[in-house]
Amino acid sequence: xxxxxxxxxxxxxxxxxxxxxxxxxxxxxxxxxxxxxxxxxxxxxxxxxxxxxxxxxxxxxxxxxxxxxxxxxxxxxxxxxxxxxxxxxxxxxxxxxxxxxxxxxxxxxxxxxxxxxxxxxxxxxxxxxxxxxxxxxxxxxxxxxxxxxxxxxxxxxxxxxxxxxxxxxxxxxxxxxxxxxxxxxxxxxxxxxxxxxxxxxxxxxxxxxxxxxxxxxxxxxxxxxxxxxxxxxxxxxxxxxxxxxx
Amino acid sequence: xxxxxxxxxxxxxxxxxxxxxxxxxxxxxxxxxxxxxxxxxxxxxxxxxxxxxxxxxxxxxxxxxxxxxxxxxxxxxxxxxxxxxxxxxxxxxxxxxxxxxxxxxxxxxxxxxxxxxxxxxxxxxxxxxxxxxxxxxxxxxxxxxxxxxxxxxxxxxxxxxxxxxxxxxxxxxxxxxxxxxxxxxxxxxxxxxxxxxxxxxxxxxxxxxxxxxxxxxxxxxxxxxxxxxxxxxxxxxxxxxxxxxxxxxxxxxxxxxxxxxxxxxxxxxxxxxxxxxxxxxxxxxxxxxxxxxxxxxxxxxxxxxxxxxxxxxxxxxxxxxxxxxxx
Numbered sequence: 001x002x003x004x005x006x007x008x009x010x011x012x013x014x015x016x017x018x019x020x021x022x023x024x025x026x027x028x029x030x031x032x033x034x035x036x037x038x039x040x041x042x043x044x045x046x047x048x049x050x051x052x053x054x055x056x057x058x059x060x061x062x063x064x065x066x067x068x069x070x071x072x073x074x075x076x077x078x079x080x081x082x083x084x085x086x087x088x089x090x091x092x093x094x095x096x097x098x099x100x101x102x103x104x105x106x107x108x109x110x111x112x113x114x115x116x117x118x119x120x121x122x123x124x125x126x127x128x129x130x131x132x133x134x135x136x137x138x139x140x141x142x143x144x145x146x147x148x149x150x151x152x153x154x155x156x157x158x159x160x161x162x163x164x165x166x167x168x169x170x171x172x173x174x175x176x177x178x179x180x181x182x183x184x185x186x187x188x189x190x191x192x193x194x195x196x197x198x199x200x201x202x203x204x205x206x207x208x209x210x211x212x213x214x215x216x217x218x219x220x221x222x223x224x225x226x227x228x229x230x231x232x233x234x235x236x237x238x239x240x241x242x243x244x245x246x
Numbered sequence: 247x248x249x250x251x252x253x254x255x256x257x258x259x260x261x262x263x264x265x266x267x268x269x270x271x272x273x274x275x276x277x278x279x280x281x282x283x284x285x286x287x288x289x290x291x292x293x294x295x296x297x298x299x300x301x302x303x304x305x306x307x308x309x310x311x312x313x314x315x316x317x318x319x320x321x322x323x324x325x326x327x328x329x330x331x332x333x334x335x336x337x338x339x340x341x342x343x344x345x346x347x348x349x350x351x352x353x354x355x356x357x358x359x360x361x362x363x364x365x366x367x368x369x370x371x372x373x374x375x376x377x378x379x380x381x382x383x384x385x386x387x388x389x390x391x392x393x394x395x396x397x398x399x400x401x402x403x404x405x406x407x408x409x410x411x412x413x414x415x416x417x418x419x420x421x422x423x424x425x426x427x428x429x430x431x432x433x434x435x436x437x438x439x440x441x442x443x444x445x446x447x448x449x450x451x452x453x454x455x456x457x458x459x460x461x462x463x464x465x466x467x468x469x470x471x472x473x474x475x476x477x478x479x480x481x482x483x484x485x486x487x488x489x490x491x492x493x494x495x496x497x498x499x500x501x502x503x504x505x506x507x508x509x510x511x512x513x514x515x516x517x518x519x520x521x522x523x524x525x526x527x528x529x530x531x532x533x534x535x536x537x538x539x540x541x542x543x544x545x546x547x548x549x550x551x552x553x554x555x556x557x558x559x560x561x562x563x564x565x566x567x568x569x570x571x572x573x
Contacts, residue, residue, distance in 0.1 A: 009494070010400060011459040016407035034461075035498055056396065058495050059523075080399035099403035 001028045002117075005048035007039040007065070008078065009057045013099065017052050017078070020106040034058075036065035037150065048073055050094075050113055055079045060152065064143040068150060074116065076109050140191075142170065144177045151177060155194065159226055160204040161186055171228070196243045198222060198236035206243055250350075251276040261335050271336070275318055275343070282310050282351055287358040294359055294366075303355055311348040315340055386435055386546055394487060397454075404457050419456055422449050430480060435547060437476035440507060440514065444468065447482050447505075454490060461494065464503045472507040475514040477569050478547055481540065485518055485565055488537055492563060493520035513568040522563045537565065 030046040033039040055062040077096040095109035157172045163183040197203045211223035220232040254272035408416035426449040493501040544553040
């Protein structure tokens, strides 16, 4: 038996997948979920092998939900219209189904999964994660796991980011959150008008800077509104000068 | 020109030139003058100097005047048989002729430039007005016809799901979707009654309720008076769509959308509220494309920027629209 999970916020959209799956004998639908939170719970509980996943859903998108998973099951995206996402995940998921789709098209996607089933690799995981984060940037928010809870951070609440081994610590007015990601990723994806990378290990939100102090010889320190001090590296200084217009 | 020719003739004749010479001279030289005036004015209708290049026009006037005098000097004096005395008078008259010609051409030029500039300005104004009108119409129609593709494709998907399990409902939903789409295809901005606008909105809400099941509830509060008031067509649906999206995608629970209409002299006031999560919703997100385009449309239709307002109370996001009632 192959364990299947359906995540979509529209009951009828889940319904049609259930109907189409009747064509396959050895598949078991372990749960149907209406949003990403329920989805995460069901994934942890049932460890499904295949997930039918909608993208536009309450609170967190399908992409954001995937970001929070440690292990990546096989994914077939089902979406109505999402040009950007389409381009992005074309090469990464098992398949994507554009709503409305018919049984024939559906079978093609499932057959692709069945053919791939044995040869699942980490390769897919890495790719989907990256895609998820790319599309995420347009939403102006970052979804992180904080203990057992899921926290949605608005990028406007961030004061600065600091890298720490494989993680990036995100400092916000609500506290510090860890994200399994590189600082270079944030440098590439956060709005360059709002954030600047001033050091190998630091990025700051530009409007949080109150003062720039000389530090040792040739070095500088940024004083944030919160009082925090951030070192500026030699390569970071010209970038900082450019964004501050000094 | 005839007046000038007469004066010219009289002057020459009174200076004791022969009758024939005075006549020939006055006719010929004024003919040439007329020709030159026509020439310069005609030229100016095609080309007018820009900025400080008027000096070229003055130079041209000077050159033409010189040309005129030269013609008079060599053609008339040399080829006509004129007496010694006549020649002297004519020679004496050359600087006067030059000045006179320059003045006349100068006046003609000034008049032409003013006239053609004025004409061009009028044409430009007219074109500008037409362009503005076209842009406004195009903008209005593009604002009107913004149909969310998400809505359309998801509705079709719901219908597809219903065809197998509940064919009658599938048929009903197809009908509702068609009626709704027909309504959105309306091509004009002629005001419609709130009653018919709400009927159209109802079609949309029925479809959304099928899509989202029991997660979506709507409560419409209205009264007889406001139902008779007028509103631009297809105005409410995008606002409600915005509220539904905002409400449904920002919370996990069931969502109540409240729509209330009231008539408060001289405006029809419509408020639409949806729940939202103050924790995660960023204020910047509040006015998405949906509301901006409505605001723009109201501004184009009523020339006012204060007809759409949004406010936040606890966990409700409220959009208020005022529709001025003219009659």
